[in-house]
Amino acid sequence: MSMAELRTTADLWDELLETDGSPRAASSELVQQLKGLGLAELQQRQDLAELDIVGMGITFTVYSDGRGIDRAWPFDVVPRIIGADEWRLIEQGLAQRLRAINMFIDDVYHEQRVIGDGIFPAELLAHSVNFRKECVGANPKFGVWAHISGSDLVRDGDGTMYVLEDNLRVPSGVSYMLENRAISKRAFADLFAKQSILPVDAYTDELNRMLTSIAPDGVTEPTIAVLTPGIFNSAYFEHSFLAQRIGAALVEGIDLVVGDDDCVYMRTIDGLERVHVIYRRVDDLFIDPEVFREDSTLGVPGLMRAWRGGNVAIANAPGAGVADDKVVYAWVPDLIRYYLQEEPMLPNVPTYRCVYDDERRYVIEHIDELVIKPANGSGGYGLLIGNLASRTELDEAIGRIEADPRNWVAQPTLSLSTVPTLCDGALEPRHVDLRPFILSGATSYVSAGGLTRVALRKGSLIVNSSQGGGSKDTWIVEA
Amino acid sequence: MLLSRVADNLYWGARYMERAEDTARVVRSFTDLILDLPLGVASSWEPLLAVAGSRQEYDAGHARVQESDIVRFLVADPSNGGSVVSSVAAARENLRTTREVLPREAWQAVNDLYLFTSRDTESGVDRRSRARYLGRVMTDCQRLDGVISGVMRRDQAYELWRLGQMVERADMTTRVLGVRAATLLSATESTDDHDEVQWMGVLKSVTAMQMYQRSQRGPIEGTSVVRFLLFDKTFPRSVAGCVQRMRSALSRLPRAPDTLPAVDQMEALLATLPAQSDDGVALDAAMDRVQAALADLNTRVYETFVSGTA
Numbered sequence: 001m002s003m004a005e006l007r008t009t010a011d012l013w014d015e016l017l018e019t020d021g022s023p024r025a026a027s028s029e030l031v032q033q034l035k036g037l038g039l040a041e042l043q044q045r046q047d048l049a050e051l052d053i054v055g056m057g058i059t060f061t062v063y064s065d066g067r068g069i070d071r072a073w074p075f076d077v078v079p080r081i082i083g084a085d086e087w088r089l090i091e092q093g094l095a096q097r098l099r100a101i102n103m104f105i106d107d108v109y110h111e112q113r114v115i116g117d118g119i120f121p122a123e124l125l126a127h128s129v130n131f132r133k134e135c136v137g138a139n140p141k142f143g144v145w146a147h148i149s150g151s152d153l154v155r156d157g158d159g160t161m162y163v164l165e166d167n168l169r170v171p172s173g174v175s176y177m178l179e180n181r182a183i184s185k186r187a188f189a190d191l192f193a194k195q196s197i198l199p200v201d202a203y204t205d206e207l208n209r210m211l212t213s214i215a216p217d218g219v220t221e222p223t224i225a226v227l228t229p230g231i232f233n234s235a236y237f238e239h240s241f242l243a244q245r246i247g248a249a250l251v252e253g254i255d256l257v258v259g260d261d262d263c264v265y266m267r268t269i270d271g272l273e274r275v276h277v278i279y280r281r282v283d284d285l286f287i288d289p290e291v292f293r294e295d296s297t298l299g300v301p302g303l304m305r306a307w308r309g310g311n312v313a314i315a316n317a318p319g320a321g322v323a324d325d326k327v328v329y330a331w332v333p334d335l336i337r338y339y340l341q342e343e344p345m346l347p348n349v350p351t352y353r354c355v356y357d358d359e360r361r362y363v364i365e366h367i368d369e370l371v372i373k374p375a376n377g378s379g380g381y382g383l384l385i386g387n388l389a390s391r392t393e394l395d396e397a398i399g400r401i402e403a404d405p406r407n408w409v410a411q412p413t414l415s416l417s418t419v420p421t422l423c424d425g426a427l428e429p430r431h432v433d434l435r436p437f438i439l440s441g442a443t444s445y446v447s448a449g450g451l452t453r454v455a456l457r458k459g460s461l462i463v464n465s466s467q468g469g470g471s472k473d474t475w476i477v478e479a
Numbered sequence: 480m481l482l483s484r485v486a487d488n489l490y491w492g493a494r495y496m497e498r499a500e501d502t503a504r505v506v507r508s509f510t511d512l513i514l515d516l517p518l519g520v521a522s523s524w525e526p527l528l529a530v531a532g533s534r535q536e537y538d539a540g541h542a543r544v545q546e547s548d549i550v551r552f553l554v555a556d557p558s559n560g561g562s563v564v565s566s567v568a569a570a571r572e573n574l575r576t577t578r579e580v581l582p583r584e585a586w587q588a589v590n591d592l593y594l595f596t597s598r599d600t601e602s603g604v605d606r607r608s609r610a611r612y613l614g615r616v617m618t619d620c621q622r623l624d625g626v627i628s629g630v631m632r633r634d635q636a637y638e639l640w641r642l643g644q645m646v647e648r649a650d651m652t653t654r655v656l657g658v659r660a661a662t663l664l665s666a667t668e669s670t671d672d673h674d675e676v677q678w679m680g681v682l683k684s685v686t687a688m689q690m691y692q693r694s695q696r697g698p699i700e701g702t703s704v705v706r707f708l709l710f711d712k713t714f715p716r717s718v719a720g721c722v723q724r725m726r727s728a729l730s731r732l733p734r735a736p737d738t739l740p741a742v743d744q745m746e747a748l749l750a751t752l753p754a755q756s757d758d759g760v761a762l763d764a765a766m767d768r769v770q771a772a773l774a775d776l777n778t779r780v781y782e783t784f785v786s787g788t789a
Contacts, residue, residue, distance in 0.1 A: 057590040223480070231576055243579040248580045255482050267483045267783040269635060270733045 006034065006420050007428045013159050013417040015080050026083035026477040033188070034078065035075045039425060045187045046077040046422050052186065058179050060465055061234040064430045073237075074470035075180060076476060077187050080419045080432055084198065084478045090161060090436070093346030093447040094151055096336060099321045101166060103339040108322060109136050120331055121340045123217035124355065126320055127406050130169075132284065134291050135319030138308055141214045143226040144440045146323065147315035148203050148207070148279070150174070153434040154349070155417035162349045162414065164433065166332070168316060168324035170281050173451040174437045175238035176471055178245075180451070184473035196240040198448040198476040203437065207279075210441035211246070214313040215276045222276030222313075224248040225266060227256070229269050229282050234466065237282050248279065258302030264312045277313045278303075284318040326375040326409045327353055350412060354405040363410040364398050370410040385461060387413055402405075411426045416461055419472060421454055433463050434474065449474035481635040485577050487785040489636055492573035493643030496589070499566035499596075500620035501651040503613040505530055505551055505684045506563075510532060512680035513546075516673055524549045529658040530651075530684070533561050535594030547604060553615070555600035563616055567596045576678065580636040584626045592619040635732060642728040642780065649721035650773055652708055655684050656718075660705050665759030678704050685716045702757040709752060718769060719749055725776070738782050741776035748772055 008014040008021060016027040023031035034042065050072070057072040082090075107114050108131070114120045125131055150171030152164040181200045185192055208224075215222035226248050228239035243250035255266050256275065265272035280287060286296040288303040306312045322328070330351040333344045352370070354360040363370060367386050374382040384397045401408045418429035436450030451470040453463035463469040481489075509527050522544050528534045531553050540558075554563045571593040578586050595615060596603070603612040604707050624644075631637045637721050659681045663674065679697045682688040691699075691707050694714075711717045715724070729738045752765050782788045 055587060055591060057586055076649065231572075236575075240575070240578040244583070248579070249480065249482055250485075250576075251482060252484065255484055266480075267787070269481050269483055269486045269639075273480055 006031065006427055007429055009418060011157050012415050012429065013155050013157055013473050014075075014429060015082070015155070015417050015419045015432065017420070020213065020436055024081070024083070026475075026479040027081040029191055029477075030079065030081060030188075030475075033191060034420070036299075036428070039427070042077065042422060042427075043315070043425060049077050049183045049187050052183050056179070056182075058176070059237050060176075061232065061236060062466060062475060065080050073176060073179070074456070074465060075183060076421045076430075076454055076456075077184070078420055078422060078427070079184055079188070079473040079475045080454075081475045081477055082434075082449065083363045084196075084476050086161075087198075087449070087451075087476045089345060090153070093163075093344070094436060094438050094446050095444045096152065096340065096342060096345055097163065097166070097332060098146065098149055098440050098444060100336040100339045101149075101168070101332065102144050102146055102422040102440055104322055104328075105317075105323050106143040107339075109138060109145075109319060114335070114338060119334055120328075124327055124406070125322075128325060128328075130319075130321035130325055132292075132319035132322070133450050134304060135317070138317070138319070139310075141313065142442055144214070145317040145320040147210060147214065147317070147320075147440055149316075149438045150435045151442070152415055153346075153450075157415040157417075159417075160347065163332075163346050165329055166324060167324060167435075169283060169321040170235075170316070171435070171437070172235040172281075174237055174436050174447065175241040177435075177437070177449070177451040177474070178203065178241075178445065180471055180473040183476075187353075196478040198478075203439075203447050204242065205296070206439055206445040208246040210439045211277045211279055211313075211315060212443070214315060216310055219276050223274060224279065225251045225256070225275045225276045227251055227253070227280040227282055227287075229286070231447045233281070237283065240437055242279070249275075253282070253296075253298045253300050254363070256300040256303070258300060258306050262302070262306050262309045262311050264300065264303065264306045275312060276417045277315070279315050280327065286293045286473075287314075287318060326351070326373050327355065327406065330409065349414060352393060352410045354401050354408040354410065360401065360405055362407075362410075363401065365411070367394050367398060369413060371413055372401070372408060372410050375407045375409055383462075385413065413461075416455075419452070419454065421456070421470075421472075423456065423458075428458065430458070431461050431463070432472065481580065481639070483785050483787070485580060486635070486639050487781070488573040488577045489580070489639045490643035490780065490784075491638045492570050492577060492589075494647040495566045495573065496623060497644045497647035497749065498561065498651075499570065499592075500617050501648065501685075502531060502561065502563050502566065503616040503620075504686060505599055505651070505655070506550060507610055507613040507617075508680055508683040510550075510606070511683070512676065515676050526658055526662065527553065530654050531561060532654055533559065536561075548647065550609065551604045554603040554609075563613075564596050564600055567593050567616070577636070581640075582626055582630045582644040584630070585623055588623040588626055592616065592623075595619070601772035605640070612669060617676055626673050638728040638731045639784075642725055642732075645721040645724045645779060646773055648716055649718050649725075650770060652685050652716055652718050653773075654723065655681060656705060656708055657763045657770075658700070659684070660708070661759040661763035661766070663759070664701055664705070664757055664762060674701070675699050683707075685777055687714065687716060690714050704756075709749065716717045719746075722749065732784070734783055738776075738779050741772070741779045745769065745772045745776065 008017050014409050034402050054072050059070045062069055062071055146168040150167040153161050155161050161225045193344045211224050226239055226243040230252050240250055259265055264275045266275050282298050285292045287299040289296045289299055290301045291304040307314050330353055333348050336344045352359040352363050370386045372384040416431040419432050420427040421430040432452050432454045434452050437447040439445040452474045454470045454472055455463050456470045525544055537552050552559050557565055558561045571589050572726050574586055574589050579608050602608040612780050663677055710719050712719045712723050714720050726742045729735055
């Protein structure tokens, strides 16, 4: 039986191992077990985990030839570990970030003090594709717009954890965080018994509490619905999972109707029943064909009227996406200082904004060292990694930037940290990121860890499951 | 609170699962029966198509009527909407959209069965592995039933599930009666020595053999088999038993006054059937009428709970 050999890559930070190959404090138990197990046994645990995933029907949908195909969720059995002390700081940093972001959103839909005070450039807001003029003056409860967010964190070679982006529209992945834990508890039951690993299951209860708290005034036991685009959406599994866990109805646009009283109702076998809170998993451009895209069949005519009238709460609030923008991202540290008079606890990745001539010139001159990102994209589409791209690809990217500078930002290539990952029967270091989930209502809550995504191909930095990425369980360990 | 769309999916999910189980059982018991009959006794596979109610669909795609083609059509053919693999796949699709109202283990049971049935469909056709394949289908369907009765609240979702299950089950029992029993009754004059085996086949195709024996004294006898399968309310697969459970499900669902008349009609129909059901032709015609009444009920359920046009 071959022993599991654990390797790191020179100049990269490994989440489990020090550069000399010895375990980090929080991962010593795991590393010791991995070494003792041997590869055959580890592979067996991996195979069992994959069987569980297929049997439990944990899937995501990929699109090919215009057709959605249900794929088993990709999972690597070796977990990623973060020490509890470090985690508490990250948690506070994320909560701080979301406080400022929510104040920013509320501000841009009201007085726009942030512009008046010269902190945020007016022209950027004027050109923002996610600013919804239909939301100006709306007053969601507690002034919170981004109730559910997922911020992507990456760790550079020196061990610094950076916020890479904030997903405020319809961030997905939390169900996989919970399912990964269920699978991982089976694979490493002994380690869970032996050490203190923070449980993740509280998330759905906190979600329920938060959604209940934003119900229209006077409603203490609201009827909550999760609004999904339907079974062909790539995250349908998650929509259904969350509805199940919080006891909400899983609805599609066709199930809802707005009455003459501007209240939202769902069509049930008892007739129409009032809905008080909608956790929408539909992009806001599609939620109300009366106000936004007329051709949308996913939405509910009149929903915006009901929301503005305070008869229904929508999470995330329509318009919250204005802060989910890689341009606004570049200002978040300034926003934290402006709204909270605090220093940001979690750093941003340095970001060049192509809308500014000098920054754009720098990007074009150094394009082969940078990662180029569309300002409004998700799922990794349109992303270009300079040092891996051909000259032709780089020139095409420059053309795209010059045609529409506001829509592009660039960041230095970070050397994403690695975690040993089972690849073709051996443990190989593979790049990871981390998406924790932050709930904001009357108070805020950060998931215990988050979803660790891993790029399964050697050297690759692309972690999206839609493009061949995998996932790991994330353990917050009291060392 | 139950969404109309979800109600529709639950009702049909239950129908598809019941159809998968019933079709598997009919094919297995028929295979057993044919193996028992000595060579020379007419052992046609055609009645199986009639019981499944898919003679026309079969004829459209097949030139010959032979065992392997028929079994493949009923068990493994994805283009036949009523085949076992299609029913399980359809049930799974329906349950995917009802996961939030059914217990999680229910989805897992259906998903497991789907993975099993779609993996090696030919083993459901091959005589050597057929019984095991079909046995697994039945066991998994019963596992699902166990989950539903064991952990589910008796809420609207539960009652709709039961309703769909009972409608489909009654449909199968009436088809077994209308085809197999009716044929046997009509042929009694031939004093075939293998009558008993044939009647046992009828009972086994709706898993009624043991329960029939416990309820009767003496040897198996045609008209008492028919009576048992039609009227014995204590047997959950008898037509009357299914109708009784439809009534109880509909009574607990909203707007019962709109839906129960369809059940009244079915019970009235059953009451007119002669208790001494020994006329094959009359039985066949009567079963057609029960099936028409089931179709009416189906429409009524759709209009009341789903389309809102009732």
